[in-house]
Amino acid sequence: MDAANDWLLLWGDNLWTWAVLPVVVLLGLYFTIRSGVVQFRLLPEMFRTLTDKTPRTTDGKPQSVSSFQAFTISAASRVGVGNIAGVGTAIAIGGPGAVFWMWLMAFIGGASAFIESSLAQLYKTRDKDGFRGGPAYYMQRGLGARWMGILFAIILIICFPIAFSSLQANTIQATISGSFGDDAVGWLPWVIGISLAVLMALVIFGGVRRIASVTQTLVPAMALLYLLLGLVIVAIHIERLPEVFATIFTQAFGPNEVVGATLGYIILTGVKRGMFSNEAGLGSAPNAGASAAVTHPVKQGLVQTLGVYFDTFLVCSITAFIVLVSVPDLAGAERGISLTQGAIVGALGEWSNVLLSIIIFLLAFSSILGNYYYGESNIEFITPRPGVLLGYRILAVVAVLVGSIVSADLVWNFADGAMGFMALVNLVAIALLSGVAFRLLKDYTQQRREGRDPVFTRDRLPDVRNIEVWEDELSVTGPIDLPVKRRQAEKHRDHLHHAPHQE
Template sequence: MSEFLDAVNSYVWSNALVYLCLATGIYFSVRSRLVQVRQVPEMIRLMLRGEKSPSGVSSFQALTMSLAGRVGTGNIAGVATAIAFGGPGALFWMWMMAFLGASTSFVECTLGQIYKTRDRLTGEYRGGPAYYFSKAFEHTAARPFFKLYGLLFAAVTILACGLLLPSVQSNSMASAMNSAWGFSKWWVAVGTVIVLGFVIIGGVKRIAAFASIVVPFMAVVYIVLALVIVVVNIDALPGVIQLVFSSAFGLDSTFGAILGSAVMWGVKRGVYSNEAGQGTGPHAAAAAEVSHPAKQGLVQAFAVYVDTLFICSATGFLILSTGAYRVFEGESESGAVLSEGGLLATTVEVGPAYAQAGFDSLWNGAGSTFIAVSLAFFCFTTIVAYYYMAETNLRFMLGRFATIDVRFLPGTIGATLTMLLQALILVSVVMGCVSTATEAWVLGDIGVGLMAWLNIIGILILQKPAYKALWDYEKQKKAGLDPVFDPVALGIKNATFWENYDPKASHELQPSARG
């Protein structure tokens, strides 16, 4: 089975997907006239101010929901694996993937808002790639193909977010807790399942409330403490930066032979971490209450920066500046050691232990505990976000059966499949806790890769409405207006939610608690 999964992973994450991610980011950056640079001040303004209603969460809550999915083990263990198998240069390619991916995230998340819908069961907003693929082409002869394409993406997302991806998060969480406190991985699995079951039953509102409190707090604490370590080792920083850039382009003789691995692991872990192009961000973006889709597209583009440029960079500099790294030949721990910083014990496995050792260099004995606590919050909120995305796509596939309230009619198709999904993600968490890190990461990479292939190809075909929304937003802002979206005036068809949207009559809109 392991050999089979490795073979599948090698096909999914071939060079073709790596270059597709990079080329798409370059193309969207040029097409948008570097929206990820021009609109940074507006991104920050929108992040802190926005609307909310009984049907939708605020822009800030949607951002934190998105970060809940983005900020996880990829920011700690993912960075460590990228450095271990791609060398320090992999960190540069993670940065590059974030910069280019911000434009990709803008496109996909704006599309998520344009084609969102109101859940007839809960009244909440839902959307994502499955929705925009199926709705955007309803008026064309290509409707049957893209309806099927949307169903395919929904099925893949249910598989990825319901089974493949949660195991990576729970594995890192259990490993860190076992290393720090000696907790049995089975006990970690049981405790996580109990808490997760309580949260996912509460729906998108509870998810948003939970994430808006936990994610920003833990992200800030993690970044600050990591930077303290870097400052203490400030003398090593110039050398670290030089090493990152030289090895990123094969200029360092030690890492010249693994230049391809640096690009591969940097892009792979960059996409895994910030999820730009993967198709997960649009789910959270669609849940937001905004007067114009471009608003949430800009907010979600900034989320990519928060994830990679801030949190992943903090981890990378922490590991490299303290010497808590080891680089292997052949992209495997069984390969020869090409380079090492000298801080790690010979028994340390690739993963969270790199960051734990880095923190221990200043606070001896506290590193394991801090990383365990950080991963407990980061990984748990990511698993919660995965469930929300899987449930959203299940709602899409159920169609009219999703209108049946599963809480009061437990024998219906919708109720049965929803409960099966809940059971599936709980089983995935348990499997991840007790499996090896290699097995968990292979499953996670397959899930990310499959979603990325489908979503990136789809948004390259469907990109035009996102740019119409961007130009319209910028035009209204230039005129001194608070932009309001009118898809009919822009020639965007099948944006049915917005066709009936009247902000003047929407008395339920309330100022965000943060704006």
């Protein structure tokens, strides 16, 4: 087992160093320049579109989940172990300087997040709950490469609802067990694991709308609770804050003697843990972004960019400040949740263990739900058979149970490697399709300059093929007869499977 763990660690580091990191940085910079720094220039638009009204059906119901609900589904997956255990690991391995590279990559990655979620909206399809889509869909429809979509879907299913959800469950179990200290009993992990599995089953068998209704409540609550906790700890150590900021910036560009990290490893650690947390360019958030009913694909691209900022600049940063103001000496610091947990308990006392357990549960359980939804969307891309979906749901529930009772080291290293491979496949696809996304952005900004609330229909890009929805302005803005539109969509999908691909 140790040999396998060491091999996965070495393989994952090499993949990230020589393949993922250069592609992530170069493409992020390219998207930033070509879009006119869209991730900064249209920041006010991100907040405006977040609260857009959801188009309705003829019977008055929402066409699909709202823009805000899609934001919370993606935030549910983003905000979790990566924000607490992941940031703690980054600081323990790379020192305070790793935080700077997390910030920088979140800004650059915001452009990649915009491109991928705008494309996911453009190439989305209708299902019984409204809409679904994601990288697998734009690989098939935009690139005519169904094989690539299936490859991506398989990697995502292994990576998110299986590996990452196991890690979230393991963190919940470790935190709750740790709050009991020496009084924890051997069967407690089983009780926690079974409880999580049952709770998850109750939600996921209700469909995407139930997932959306749960996450839109959980995500704001857990984020607010965690941010308030962090602000209290920072206020207690407010005199150390200037020193913390100085350390983050000065150690971002040089070796860290305390943790023995070289500049290259500091950068690699910050980028890897940052992408695990905010998922910019990874290809996961577009699965949630595609589910939203909006009037223009760019709107959800902007909302998902805001999700990257919410994750990194708020939640990850508060974890970094909690650790760095509370633990001045990082020599010998434990990795993962232990470092963050120790910092919180050291600042507030033992009672905070209980509060942290509640926060971890809210963070990680909402992530499990977001991860599950990503997998379901990709299962439906591979095959529509109900039996396969049922088998996937059972496997996802079992993964949560198993993750609660086993060691997480091997899964962490395996997930890192899978995440890197998944990012490469997605980044190649969005690079090839980025021209379409830039045209969507141009259409959106032109309509805004005219004083309009942008509405997209597929005749605005007449040369782009294989767009299923966006038929006309009435169907985009509502009301819409979804059963009729779904029958039209099924005919369109049959045509896609039999017609030759055209650019």
